[in-house]
Amino acid sequence: MSAGPVQLRTEQLSRVYPSGEGSVTALSSFTHTFAPGMTAVVGPSGSGKSTLLNLLAGFDRPTGGTVRVGDTDLNRLSEAGRxxxxxxxxxxxxxxxxxxxxxxxxxxxxxxxxxxxxxxRERRERARTLLEQVGLGQRAHHMPAQLSGGEAQRVAIARALVGDPDVLLADEPTGNLDSRSGETVLNLLMAPARAGRTVVLITHDAEVAARADHTLRVRDGEVHVEVPA
Structure with missing residues (x-):
């Protein structure tokens, strides 16, 4: 958590996986500074979107290059440190x-x-506040099985935001929802983006991507920054 926006940046980021007697390049030499706001990551299945997200999160280690959040290089941290x-x-x-x-x-x-x-007491108060913000204060004591898909996803967003994160990563967060619930979830994700946080959203939905401030298009491990017309 921080007092202001923290920069997320990649430098020559790559990930190569062994495959039989050769190798597969899942991500190729990607250098980019993520601007505050929402960045949509789009591209066909198998293009490298999930590889990028896993590297940004530190779930996976790069073959080459770095991911930095502020002054921290994720690759220099141990697994427990990450x-x-x-x-x-x-x-x-x-x-x-x-x-x-x-x-x-x-x-x-x-x-x-x-x-x-x-x-x-502090965490309970903060959690209640977030549930109120996503419109589910009255459902605080319901179990997940008692919630609709859209409600459960809103709880997940409250959980993601409760620590006031510097970086919010979302992987197809509207993919299982009807259009109305999807719109609600997207609006909730856009709130921290408008507040200057870095939100990275993977989506197959062109309408969702169109709402983002910035767009990255991934194909065959190559990432391209789309410039608005």
Whole structure:
């Protein structure tokens, strides 16, 4: 967490996987500074979008190059160090909400703060505030199985935002939702982008991508920055 926007930057970022007697380049020498706001990452299946997201998050290590968040080079951190850094500086929203089934909506939102050691009263208050902001204050004590798909995804967004992350990564967050729920989720994700945070959104939906401030198009491991007409 930080007092202001923190820059996310890649430098000659690449990922090559062994394949039989050869290799497959999943991402090729990508250098880019992510501007504050929402960046949509688009491209066909297998193009390298998920590889890029995994590298940006530090879930995977690059074959070459760096990912920096502020002054921190993720590749210089240990696995435990990257996990701790993600907890403090990242928020994640996936196509499947990934809520913990045995925890209530409120407890799911609290969970990342519990891992940081935040006192119970403070984290409970913050989680309640986020649930109110996503319009689910009245559903705080419902279990995930009692929520609709759109509601569960809104809980997931509250969980992603509760730590005030510097970087928010979203992988097809509207993919399983009807158009109305998808619109609600997209608007919630755009709020931190408007506040100057860095939001990176993978999407197959051209209408969703059109709402973003910036667009990256990925094809065969090559990433291109789209310039508005």
């Amino acid at each position: 996990a701790d850094f993600r907890l403090k500086h990242y928020g994640f929203v996936f196509q499947s909400h990934n809520l913990v089934a045995i925890l209530s909506a409120l407890e799911n939102v609290e969970f990342p703060l519990m891992l940081t050691g935040m006192p119970a």
